[in-house]
Each structure stands twice: as C-alpha cells, then as structure tokens.
Amino acid sequence: MDQIATPQIPVTVLTGFLGAGKTTLLNRILTERHGKRYAVIVNEFGETGIDNDLVVNADEEVFEMNNGCICCTVRGDLIRILGGLMKRADRLDAIIVETTGLADPAPVAQTFFVDQEVAERTRLDAIVTVADAVHLAGQLGEHHEAEEQIAFADVVLLNKTDLVGDADLSGVEARIRRINPYAKIIRTARCDTPLDAVLGLNAFSLERVLAVEPDFLTSDHDHEHDEDVTSLSLTSDAPLDLAAFQTWFGRLLQTRGQDILRSKGILNFAGEADRYVFQGVHMLMDGAPMGSWPEGAPRVSRLVFIGRNLDGMGLREGFEACRAA
Numbered sequence: 001m002d003q004i005a006t007p008q009i010p011v012t013v014l015t016g017f018l019g020a021g022k023t024t025l026l027n028r029i030l031t032e033r034h035g036k037r038y039a040v041i042v043n044e045f046g047e048t049g050i051d052n053d054l055v056v057n058a059d060e061e062v063f064e065m066n067n068g069c070i071c072c073t074v075r076g077d078l079i080r081i082l083g084g085l086m087k088r089a090d091r092l093d094a095i096i097v098e099t100t101g102l103a104d105p106a107p108v109a110q111t112f113f114v115d116q117e118v119a120e121r122t123r124l125d126a127i128v129t130v131a132d133a134v135h136l137a138g139q140l141g142e143h144h145e146a147e148e149q150i151a152f153a154d155v156v157l158l159n160k161t162d163l164v165g166d167a168d169l170s171g172v173e174a175r176i177r178r179i180n181p182y183a184k185i186i187r188t189a190r191c192d193t194p195l196d197a198v199l200g201l202n203a204f205s206l207e208r209v210l211a212v213e214p215d216f217l218t219s220d221h222d223h224e225h226d227e228d229v230t231s232l233s234l235t236s237d238a239p240l241d242l243a244a245f246q247t248w249f250g251r252l253l254q255t256r257g258q259d260i261l262r263s264k265g266i267l268n269f270a271g272e273a274d275r276y277v278f279q280g281v282h283m284l285m286d287g288a289p290m291g292s293w294p295e296g297a298p299r300v301s302r303l304v305f306i307g308r309n310l311d312g313m314g315l316r317e318g319f320e321a322c323r324a325a
C-alpha cells in the first residue's frame with residue numbers, strides 16, 4: 001500500500017552578520033498581509049531579550065532561544081522547538097529561523113538533514129542572508145562567519161543601499177559573487193523586497209552545498225567562534241537623561257565603533273512616556289521612540305554591546321552617568 005507522504009514544513013533560515021538587517025526583514029515579513037501562518041524562532045547572542053522586543057507584535061508565535069549560539073550549544077534547543085512545531089504542522093505554513101549575527105549557517109542547515117525526525121517533517125526552503133552594504137567588506141576580512149553566511153546563501157539581500165553609492169555597491173556585489181556565484185543577489189533598502197523573493201523558494205540545494213563543502217552532512221561543524229567577540233549587558237532602573245545618553249552613546253561609537261560591532265538598547269528616558277530604541281552598527285547610530293511600555297512592566301532600561309575589548313571602555317560608568325538628575 002502506498003504511504004501517504006507526511007507534508008514537510010518549509011523552513012527559511014535567515015542569517016547575516018551583526019546589524020545587517022535580519023530583524024528588519026523579519027518585521028517586514030510579519031507585518032505584511034500574507035495570510036500565512038508562520039512560526040518564528042529567534043536566536044540571540046547575549047542580548048537579554050532585547051531582540052525579542054524589537055520583533056513586531058504579530059499573530060505569529062515567536063520562540064526565543066537565548067544564551068548561546070544556534071550553531072553550537074543550543075542546537076538541541078532548536079531541535080526541541082522544531083519538534084514541538086512539527087506536532088502541529090497542519091496549522092503552520094512555514095517556519096522562519098533567525099540566527100544570531102555570529103552564527104555559522106552550516107550546522108544550522110545540517111540540522112535539517114541529519115536529525116531524522118526533523119529531516120522527515122521539515123524541508124529547508126532557503127538560506128537567506130542579509131548583507132550590510134556598508135560593512136560587509138570589512139566583516140569578510142575579519143570574521144569567517146560572515147564569509148560562511150555568504151557562501152551558504154541561496155539569496156543575498158544586499159541591504160542598506162541607501163547608504164552606499166553605486167560604484168561601491170557594485171564592488172560589494174562582485175565580492176559576494178566571488179564567494180558565491182550561485183546566490184540570487186537582491187539590492188534592498190531596509191530589506192524592502194517582495195516576500196516571494198525570500199519565502200517559498202524551494203531553493204536550497206544539497207547538491208550544490210556538497211559541491212562546496214563535501215563533508216557538510218558528516219562533519220560535526222565544531223567551528224570556532226571568534227573568542228575575542230563578547231557581549232556586555234547593562235540595565236538601569238533609574239530614568240536616563242536623553243541628551244546625556246545621546247551625547248555619550250554618539251561619542252562612544254565615534255571613538256570605539258571599530259571594536260563595538262553592535263549595540264542596542266531599549267531605554268527609559270526621564271519625562272518620556274514611550275520606550276526608546278537606540279541601535280548602533282559600528283559607528284552608525286539610529287534612535288527612535290518605539291511605543292509605550294507594556295502594561296505593568298517595570299521601566300527598566302537595557303543596553304547591550306557586542307564587540308571586542310569591551311572591558312576597557314568604561315561602558316558601565318558611562319551608562320550610569322546618563323541617569324537623570
């Protein structure tokens with residue numbers, strides 16, 4: 001008797017180096033009227049739940065994986081969450097996994113082939129890599145994860161085109177092409193791409209990956225993270241002074257932005273009803289109100305830095321000095 005094949009849930013792995021625009025893309029996907037039911041799995045790197053708060057409130061369920069990189073320590077966690085989702089596959093159209101900016105996508109992709117149950121019930125649809133047109137060239141030289149993310153991509157969103165001239169964009173694009181001649185490259189500003197360019201592609205090809213990395217299925221991908229990159233989280237119960245914070249944070253990124261790869265905070269400023277979000281990618285800074293504080297939640301400011309040599313920068317003292325008088 002013929003067996004009825006179990007439907008496989010398509011999975012999109014969203015990757016890209018720190019600050020490239022993954023959450024921006026995710027929020028675009030979640031706010032579009034797509035009529036689909038997605039489950040989202042978000043992995044963070046020491047970001048004390050900040051990322052989760054930056055993902056828009058949508059109907060979709062968001063599963064947060066903390067404390068560790070998806071490609072290493074928390075892979076078991078990924079399999080466990082997938083296991084739960086597979087039990088209600090009939091109510092799900094797709095799963096989206098957002099990795100940390102420091103993840104090597106290979107072991108994440110491998111999960112969908114080597115774990116038997118996951119392999120039977122899900123299908124890796126595509127690896128979508130968001131690339132930061134401003135910073136990619138520098139990242140490729142310094143962080144091998146950035147190169148892996150490009151190498152494994154089925155689609156590369158060359159993002160932040162609003163900040164880079166045409167000639168430089170062509171240069172970055174050529175660089176991407178040299179690492180990965182197969183990926184589709186789409187130029188975007190704030191990840192403004194139609195959803196059908198990133199979801200439901202059926203683009204991931206095991207054959208192609210095996211051609212690039214013959215031991216993809218068998219190696220245990222015990223890759224080494226850049227030990228120099230660490231994270232530091234700061235919190236404050238006391239309201240902060242907006243002007244003082246802006247001046248400190250702006251100066252800090254100007255002077256230490258080489259080593260501060262990524263920064264983000266959800267902040268409580270004195271006299272402001274709304275939450276504020278401040279973010280940095282190296283020296284580029286962005287800040288805006290982000291709506292009211294959740295009802296009943298304490299107004300605690302949280303700020304996180306990811307980078308090198310964070311200890312010597314007086315971050316804690318600088319942050320504390322921003323308290324409103």
Ligand SMILES: Nc1nc2c(ncn2[C@@H]2O[C@H](COP(=O)(O)OP(=O)(O)OP(=O)(O)O)[C@@H](O)[C@H]2O)c(=O)[nH]1
Binds near residue numbers: 101
């Ligand atoms: N100018 C400009 N800024 C952008 C663009 N896309 C994203 N940003 C900003 O870049 C910063 C990082 O964007 P995110 O979407 O949080 O990046 P991410 O890849 O999720 O970051 P991590 O998860 O921390 O690695 C934010 O301040 C965004 O507002 C873009 O196309 N142009």
